[in-house]
Amino acid sequence: MVGAENKNRAADDWQRGMAPKLFVDGLTKKYNSFLALDSISFSLNAGEISILTGLNGSGKTTLLSCITGLIRPTRSEVRIDAFDFYKDEIEYRKRLAFLPDSPRFYIELSAWEHLRFIAMSTKALDGFDQRAEDLLKSLELWHARHHYPHHYSRGMQLKLGLAMVLIHPFEVLLLDEPTSALDQEGLAVLVKTIRQLKNEGVSILMSTHDPQLAQDLGDRHFKISHDKLVEV
Numbered sequence: 001m002v003g004a005e006n007k008n009r010a011a012d013d014w015q016r017g018m019a020p021k022l023f024v025d026g027l028t029k030k031y032n033s034f035l036a037l038d039s040i041s042f043s044l045n046a047g048e049i050s051i052l053t054g055l056n057g058s059g060k061t062t063l064l065s066c067i068t069g070l071i072r073p074t075r076s077e078v079r080i081d082a083f084d085f086y087k088d089e090i091e092y093r094k095r096l097a098f099l100p101d102s103p104r105f106y107i108e109l110s111a112w113e114h115l116r117f118i119a120m121s122t123k124a125l126d127g128f129d130q131r132a133e134d135l136l137k138s139l140e141l142w143h144a145r146h147h148y149p150h151h152y153s154r155g156m157q158l159k160l161g162l163a164m165v166l167i168h169p170f171e172v173l174l175l176d177e178p179t180s181a182l183d184q185e186g187l188a189v190l191v192k193t194i195r196q197l198k199n200e201g202v203s204i205l206m207s208t209h210d211p212q213l214a215q216d217l218g219d220r221h222f223k224i225s226h227d228k229l230v231e232v
Contacts, residue, residue, distance in 0.1 A: 019081070019082075020043035020044060020045050020203075021043075021044055021045060021046045021048075021080065021081065021171060021172055021203040022043060022044040022067075022078075022079070022080055022172050022203055022205070023043045023077075023078070023079045023080075024040060024041060024042050024043065024067065024076065024077070024078050025041045025076070025077040025078075026039050026040070026041055026075060026076055026077060027039070027040040027041070027063070027066055027067075027073050027075075027076035027077075027078065028040070028073060028074045028075050028076065029059075029062055029066055029071065029073045029074050030074045035227050036059050036062050036227060037059050037062060037063055037066070037073070037224075037227055037229075038227040038228055039228075040063060040076075040228075040229045041229075042222065042229060042231070044172065044203040044204075044205060045203060046171075046201045046202070046203055047198055047199070047200075047201045047202070047203070048198070048203055048204070048219050048220065049194065049198050049204045049206065049217050049218055049219050049220075050203075050204065050205045050206070050218065050219065050220045050221070050222060051206055051207075051208060051214040051217065051218035051220070051221045051222065052064075052205055052206065052207040052208075052222050052223075052224070053207070053208065053209070053214065053221065053222070053223045053224075054207075054223055054224035054225060055225075058224040058225060059224045059227060060176070060177075060207040060224055061100075061101070061176055061207070063224065063229075064098065064100075064174050064176050064205070064207065066078075067096075067174060067205075068096065068098045068174060069085060069089075069093075070098075078092075079092070080092050080095045080096060080171065080172055081095065081171075083095070094122070094170075095170055095171040095172055096170060096171075096172050096174070097165045097168070097170035097172070097173045097174070098165070098173075098174045098175075098176075099158075099161050099162055099165050099173075099174070099175045099176065099178050100161070100176050101158075101176045101177040101178070101180055102154075102157075103157055103158065103160065103161030103164070105148075105149040105150065105157070105160070107148070107150060109148070109149075110145065110146050110147060110148055110149075111136070111141060111144060111145050111146070111147060111148075111149055111152075111160050111163075112132065112136075112145040112146060114149065114160065114164055115128075115132045115135070115136075115163060115164060115167050116128065116132070118164050118167050118168055119132075119167050119168060122168035122169075124167065124168040124169060128167075131167060132163075132167060135163045135166055135167060136163060138189055139159040139160075139162065139163055139186070139189060140159070140185065140186075141156060141159055141160060141163065144156065153181075154181040155181040155182055155183055155186060157181075158178065158180070158181050158182060158186070159182070159186055159189075162178070162190065162193070166193065170202065171201075171202060171203065172202070172203045172204075172205075173197060173202055173203070173204045173205070174204075174205050174206075175194075175204070175205070175206040175207070176206075176207050177207050177208055177209065178190060178206065178208075179208065179210055179213060191213075191216070191217065194206070194217060195217070
């Protein structure tokens with residue numbers, strides 16, 4: 001019922017000319033006979049922070065991975081603006097950014113080279129040097145910009161993952177437990193960045209186990225329980 005309510009809310013927004021930025025309808029994921037996610041439907045609006053909670057193993061990472069295309073759902077309709085993931089994948093991906101809880105890196109690239117590679121692949125090289133310097137300094141990684149990420153601590157790797165997200169433009173941001181390895185200074189930078197992105201109109205969906213962070217940042221709150229998504 002809640003999935004249907006979210007779907008109806010999104011449909012009403014379309015009719016009023018308030019199209020949601022991200023629209024998910026009927027997202028289902030099965031692993032053989034195991035049902036991980038069952039007909040998940042919801043939408044995110046521009047300039048809105050939505051919090052995703054649930055027990056370990058409830059399906060939060062699976063949901064985010066299905067939206068990004070890292071995991072193929074059994075069935076779903078997913079759009080950013082009017083761009084369907086399966087019909088307009090290039091335009092869809094241009095508008096999406098994802099920070100996993102454990103970012104992956106190329107062994108042969110330094111931190112700086114990672115940022116440049118992302119900027120090149122997303123056609124975001126204009127003003128790259130200054131933007132990359134500002135990002136790395138704000139995340140306290142400037143001194144280690146020529147080091148390889150596999151030599152970084154887990155907290156530094158998470159900060160570099162955030163920098164790789166922020167180096168290119170996007171309209172929807174998915175974050176999977178982004179505070180799990182951050183120190184207090186890193187957490188403060190993340191919170192400031194999320195609030196700034198919200199003010200710029202970015203739609204944000206963040207999973208977290210931190211109730212205080214959820215309360216401080218969340219405009220809307222979703223919970224996955226028994227393979228269903230409910231808005232709480």
